[in-house]
Amino acid sequence: MTAIAAATVASTVAACGGSDDSGGGTSSGGGGGENEASDIGVTEDTITLGAHYPLTGVAAPGYSEIPTGVQAYFDCLNQEGGVYGRDIEFIFRDDAYNPTQTSQVTNELVLEDEIFAMMSGLGTPTHSAVVDFLNDEGVPDLFVSSGSLLWGEDPEQYPMSFGWQTDYESEGKIIGEYIAENFPDAQVGLFLQDDDFGEDGEAGIRQYIDDQIVAAERYTPGNTNVGPQIAALQAAGADFVVGFNVPSYTALSQLTALQLGYDPQWFYSNVGSDPTLVGGLLNRFSEGQVSDAALLDGALTTGYLPTVDMTDNPWITEFQRIWDECGGEGDLTNYRVYGMAQAYTMTQALQAAGQNPTREGLVEAVETAGGEWEGPVFAPFRYSEDSHMGTGGMTIERIVGNGSEEVQPVRITDIGDAPIEEYDGEAATPPANAIPDEESVVD
Amino acid sequence: MSDLQSPASTGTAGKASDDAPVKATAGGDAPSAPATTGRSFLPQSTLLRHLLVLVVCAVLAVAILELTSPFQNSQLATLTYYAIAAGGLTVLTGMNGQISLGHGALMAAGAYTTALLLDAEEPLPLPVILLAAIVVATAIGALVGVAAARLHGPYLAGATLALAVGLPGLAIYFHDIFGGEQGMRVRAPQAPEWFDGFISAVSGNNASSTKWLAYVGAICLLITYFFLANLVRSRIGRTWRAVRDQEVAAELAGINLGAWRVLAFVVSAAAAGLAGGVLAIVVRLAAPSGFTIVLSLALLTAIVIGGLGSLTGALLGSALLVFLPPFVTNLGGDFGLSQTEAAQLAPFVYGVVLIVVMIFVPAGFVGTIRLRWMTRKAKRAMAQAGADGASSRG
The missing domain is CATH 3.40.50.2300 (Response regulator)
Incomplete structure (x- = not known):
């Protein structure tokens, strides 16, 4: 050997x-x-x-x-x-x-x-x-x-x-359920990246609020003009916009909405919502006119990991x-x-x-x-012989300054029509030196 | 007189051929027949000579592929598709004087064709699929070529730029067929059984799929360069150069400028299509993000660095494109940079190399060497002629 x-x-x-x-x-x-x-x-x-x-x-x-x-x-x-x-x-x-x-x-x-x-x-x-x-x-x-x-x-x-x-579908489901329960009268517009990311998210969210969605607009990564998409959302009368987009498009959508005088309730999926990064991008894209993530204040997002704040x-x-x-x-x-x-x-x-x-x-x-x-x-991972999916749980959080506050505790689900459930497990505490100690399961 | 810029003619034919735009494209202006000095052991016939070179190169390719590691095999596979596309582009730009910023899009046409055909339940044989990739890219090339034949310089660059930006957009628009932004994953074809036997007979190495793809690329590269080399040494190549250097003279000689320009574009598009096909199976993906304007520009810089109009130059330029970034990254790592810093070093060094080449060897590697050699030969011929003249007068 x-x-x-x-x-x-x-x-x-x-x-x-x-x-x-x-x-x-x-x-x-x-x-x-x-x-x-x-x-x-x-x-x-x-x-x-x-x-x-x-x-x-x-x-x-x-x-x-x-x-x-x-x-x-x-x-x-x-x-x-x-x-x-x-x-x-x-x-x-x-x-x-x-x-x-x-x-x-x-x-x-x-x-x-x-x-x-x-x-x-x-x-x-x-x-x-x-x-x-x-x-x-x-x-x-x-x-x-x-x-x-x-x-x-x-x-x-x-x-x-x-x-x-x-995964983006489970995230979409948890977001959809939250909107259905807390914003039942909202006219929802979707701002989606035109690939699996946006597609899976849309599939998940439509399971819960298909009838509330008034518009779904897609952008192509690399094309930095999102004016048409944001204007279309505004024209469709959406007062609640859910974005499945990457951080640079969070910044672009915020700046474009600012130009158009469009002020809906924003909800960015986890990927696109890091306030520090988005703040930096806003600063760069607006050439200093917007200096931090203040535009994001009050926007909703999801979380599956503790954040530095x-x-x-x-x-x-x-x-x-x-x-x-x-x-x-x-x-x-x-x-x-x-x-x-x-x-x-x-x-x-x-x-x-x-x-x-x-x-x-x-x-x-x-x-x-x-x-x-x-x-x-x-939330726990879903690993088994039949599934290689990662964690399936998320919180809903509201962005405040460079941090966030929890508005809904962790709920877990799976892809497809699996139900969404409250997660009743305790938050784990780190072992000594944050080094795990797992037994071998292979012999 | 077979060649307008052949070195022998520079001494005697007066000024006109001296100050033609030869410097930048010197790499491509090799004599089209064995030098008249005639101390060559190569056959007189161009076809035979090129066949001989082809065989030598094939043996060399096998030797290189068998002596290098699996990773270097995969790098060489990458090199082959860049070199095939750059070869086609150098014929267009170096031989015919047309600039194209759209070759990345033509490669995309080839790559998507390959991806679609390999996606079938029982895919056609690989050569047929690659031929189809060539045909599709050629058809698009012909369409663009017809438009391009009327345009010059920056206008042509603009039109082909539109192609580079627009064509990959089609893949996003027809999301259901082409897989949108994420593209189509390509199941790389398996090596046939004889390949196993061939490899174990030659070197006893492991005939992995990486190696098979490198061989497919190398075979395509050799065939392409064989065709292109014959083409540029033929009447067609001479006509292209005539169109490039002296439009008015060419037209007076009865050459239809437009038709010959379209032909050059079509040939070059065919090469790009094949390159795209090879790219699809080597990378195992055809996605719009692989065919951005950056790819088209990279091809252009490759042929400029190597020497416009020279196939050897296109190969050298492509090699730089493939081997320089990992080399620089690893070098940066050895000097104690973090991996992120080392990765950021690669584009910087590539830019520096490009600038240095433009300042010190403006005709590219091959072009500059050939220019030196031609100047020296011309000087010797002048001296010879001077001596002859003196002796005959005296």
Whole structure:
């Protein structure tokens, strides 16, 4: 088995064969056996993980901070002994949010860097380009940073891929139910990104308030003029606008509405609502005329993770400590919290995969134990053999200043016609040093 | 006299051919027959000579693909589609003097055709699919070419720019067929069985799907360059150059400028279509965000850096496009930059390289080398002629 560690062309075959006898026969859990190079990307003292993010280009603001959060968490984890004594090495590469480049950097990660697993690859169109490749090559594709249903809906099609954040359809359902109960007379307009993001969100929201929706307008990412869409919403008489859009379009829609004298109640889905980032974008797009996120004050949004303004939340306290000790320049942001929370789940997965993890063992571990994991995410994950969907719960929050206040506690649901229920679980408290301690479930 | 700009003629034919726009396109103006100096072991016939080069290049391609790692194989696959498109563009821009900012859109036509055909339940054989990609792109190229033939310089650039911006928009408008913004995922075709046998016979390496795609790309690249090389050395190539350099003279010689311009555009579009087809199977996706104006501009910079009008230059320029960013990123990482900073370094260095090339080697790599070589030969010929003249007078 040690031959596998040699990074030669021929060893790829050998290693693929090696992954079949999952677990490698060593007893794991208590750390009784010895560390072995049990699969590609695993050595006696390291595990290599990889990811693709937009570090340059239009999608870089905000999103490029996620890997710094992941990195900071793993750095602190490594100082405390890593996972079964192995350091986690995290390699992330820039795809500029261009699927062609995602394909190139993923080739590099899988074939050149020989990662054990992909984690947190960001973006729906970008990750779509590589999901077939990763599954064909048998590379675990954990916790994709996108709420598309693609990663989790059909484990038979993509057995190696797992979602992580609340999918857009479930989010749409929770938003729809909230509007039906609290704004039954509102004339709702939808402002949607013209891809799975907007489509799934719309499908979810229409389950509850189809008759209240007076207009659904779509924008194409890259086209920065949203005047026609906002004007159409205004003309249709919508007094409540739900946006399934990315942060830059939150800023654009706010500025356009300001120009048109249009002032509905805004509701932005989680993806597009980070007040700090949107404030910065507003400042840039308006060339200084709008200086912060004050325009967003009073807008509604959803949440599935604690945010940096919740300074008394124990997870935020721990993440702040990790960022101070192991992070780089800059402040802790919601995007860095997102990265750290993903790294936390990844650590749980690696621990559950046992002392000598294999790629198949890792997938098995998430399927078997993932539904039980507690962490910073408000509601449990839906992982099982039949579903690779991430968390399915969300709160509704109102944006105040650079933070938010909860207006509806966590409610959970699933895709399709699954009902929405109150989540009665307790919020988890972080373990010592915010390092999980999961039992191995693979033998 | 087979070539207006052949070096032998510069000494004797007077000023007119000296100050024609030869400098920028020097890369493309290789002699169309073996040099008259004749110390060449290559066959006299252009076709035979190119066939020989093709065989040598094919052997070289196999050697390169077998000696490099799987990741480098995938990079080479990327290189092939850039190089095929750049080859077509360099024929259009270098040989015929037309500028196109719309080649990214023509590649999109090829890529979407490939994606649609591979999506079928029992897809056609790969060569047929790639041929279809060529046909579709050619048809679009012909349409645009007819309009383009009437336009010059910035106007032509504007018209093709509209193509680059507009065509990918169709994919979003016809959301149900083309998958909208997210595009169509492409199931890369599996390698046939003989490929396994071939690879194990040649090198004993693992015949992965990445390797198969790199071979498909390399085969397409070699065939394209073989055709293009023959074309530019033929009467057609000479006519294109005549249209480029001296419109009035060409028209006086009975050349229909418009028709020849359309032909150049069509040939170039065919290459872009094939490149798009290869891109679709290598990237496994055809999405509008892959065919932005940035792609068209990248192709243009590739041929300018390499040397306008030269196929070797197009290949070199494409190689720079593929290998420079990861090289710079890794170098930045080695020098202790964070991965984010290193990633931001790549576009910067690419820009610097472009500026440096424009200042110091304005005719591109191949063009500048060829220009040097031509100047030296011309000087020697002049000296020879001077000596001859002196001796005959004396």
